[in-house]
Amino acid sequence: MATTLSEAYRDHPLHLHHIIPLDFSSFRTLPDSHAWPQSNDDCNDHLTSNINGCFDESCIPIIDLNDPNAMEQIGLACEKWGAFQLRNHGIPLNLIEEVEEEAKRFFSLPSKEKVKALRSSGGATGYGRARISPFFPKYMWHEGFTIMGSPSNDAKKIWPNDYKRFCDKMENYENQMKMLSEKVTKMIFNILGISQQENKWVGSNNHCGAIQLNFYPSCPDPNKAMGLAPHTDTSLLTILHQSQTSGLQIFKEGVGYVPVHPHPNTLIVHTGDILHILSNSRFRCALHRVVVNNVKNRYSVAYFYVPPIDYLVQPFVPTNSLPRFRSLSVKEYIGIKAKNLGGALSLISTFLDDDLCQQGK
Numbered sequence: 001m002a003t004t005l006s007e008a009y010r011d012h013p014l015h016l017h018h019i020i021p022l023d024f025s026s027f028r029t030l031p032d033s034h035a036w037p038q039s040n041d042d043c044n045d046h047l048t049s050n051i052n053g054c055f056d057e058s059c060i061p062i063i064d065l066n067d068p069n070a071m072e073q074i075g076l077a078c079e080k081w082g083a084f085q086l087r088n089h090g091i092p093l094n095l096i097e098e099v100e101e102e103a104k105r106f107f108s109l110p111s112k113e114k115v116k117a118l119r120s121s122g123g124a125t126g127y128g129r130a131r132i133s134p135f136f137p138k139y140m141w142h143e144g145f146t147i148m149g150s151p152s153n154d155a156k157k158i159w160p161n162d163y164k165r166f167c168d169k170m171e172n173y174e175n176q177m178k179m180l181s182e183k184v185t186k187m188i189f190n191i192l193g194i195s196q197q198e199n200k201w202v203g204s205n206n207h208c209g210a211i212q213l214n215f216y217p218s219c220p221d222p223n224k225a226m227g228l229a230p231h232t233d234t235s236l237l238t239i240l241h242q243s244q245t246s247g248l249q250i251f252k253e254g255v256g257y258v259p260v261h262p263h264p265n266t267l268i269v270h271t272g273d274i275l276h277i278l279s280n281s282r283f284r285c286a287l288h289r290v291v292v293n294n295v296k297n298r299y300s301v302a303y304f305y306v307p308p309i310d311y312l313v314q315p316f317v318p319t320n321s322l323p324r325f326r327s328l329s330v331k332e333y334i335g336i337k338a339k340n341l342g343g344a345l346s347l348i349s350t351f352l353d354d355d356l357c358q359q360g361k
């Protein structure tokens with residue numbers, strides 16, 4: 001029986017062609033395998049996030065964690081967007097920079113070096129394409145490196161004599177992200193009225209977590225390419241650092257894709273599927289994607305905060321309401337998502353409408 005996140009993915013192996021990334025450095029034109037039928041012109045580039053924290057239809061709010069009203073603002077942002085940006089988050093800025101530097105150090109290696117840490121078919125960690133690759137007809141202009149717990153096994157394959165530097169930074173970052181995730185989760189559970197007493201795993205070492213280093217090389221034909229295809233995160237919440245290069249876009253019903261341009265010293269928080277289920281779809285789980293450009297490489301570092309694998313994800317239902325989803329374990333949900341991606345929430349819905357997630361109902 002699976003007890004860790006890695007083990008939960010073992011039952012859902014991927015073909016190697018959905019794992020081995022292209023050697024992007026050898027392409028001057030976009031190969032057909034990476035040319036997407038639809039261009040990225042459905043983006044509302046004039047819209048952006050508002051520095052003062054705003055809750056109208058057009059901007060992704062920035063919330064100061066030290067603001068006495070932060071909890072209320074987080075609740076509103078999760079309801080309206082399923083995402084927000086966080087200022088004064090308490091993560092040391094030099095650590096964020098160092099982790100980004102380590103990501104650059106890894107991704108700038110020649111392909112023949114990087115593939116030494118290739119994710120195995122049934123594996124969850126290491127170098128490779130995004131797990132969602134098999135659901136799309138074309139490949140993404142993207143490389144990833146996934147870490148669950150200590151990355152030492154994978155890092156040793158790359159830097160046999162010098163793996164410690166990479167591991168120390170990543171482990172330190174994981175600890176800091178865990179603490180921030182706990183803080184935000186406690187605020188969110190408070191908003192939802194979910195008992196802390198029954199969720200003692202928050203604040204213990206019983207949670208599951210993963211770090212994903214993302215690399216989007218500059219691309220010869222960015223309008224036809226896709227950095228990361230539209231998806232929602234499986235996690236309870238995701239904390240994302242993006243380098244100073246735009247590319248992330250969040251889908252807003254009735255508006256389209258809204259860019260989230262980088263703001264110095266802010267981290268982005270996404271509501272994941274698990275929180276969407278727990279909140280009985282009061283909180284959206286934002287559909288998001290990444291577009292690429294032809295000038296600069298882009299990097300991002302995502303931390304996925306996930307409850308223990310055997311945790312029962314059970315919608316918290318206000319009085320006089322009905323649960324919109326059946327209860328299931330994290331492991332079962334991961335399995336359903338691995339087979340159905342965007343259809344996973346509809347499959348566990350107790351209602352007939354599909355795509356409840358996007359409608360935020």
Ligand SMILES: C=C1C[C@]23C[C@@]1(O)CC[C@H]2[C@@]12CCC[C@@](C)(C(=O)O1)[C@H]2[C@@H]3C(=O)O
Pocket residue numbers: 005009124130131132133146209210212231232233234235304306
């Ligand atoms: C915990 C996880 C979330 C993730 C799958 C993973 O096991 C580690 C990689 C994560 C990632 C990063 C890129 C986008 C994404 C959809 C993917 O393909 O791999 C997410 C996964 C997810 O949220 O389901």
Ligand SMILES: O=C(O)CCC(=O)C(=O)O
Pocket residue numbers: 212214228233240242247248288290299300302
């Ligand atoms: O690169 C980004 O900005 C987003 C990455 C992302 O969505 C993910 O890792 O799940």
Ligand SMILES: [Fe+2]
Pocket residue numbers: 231232233288
């Ligand atoms: Fe994501």
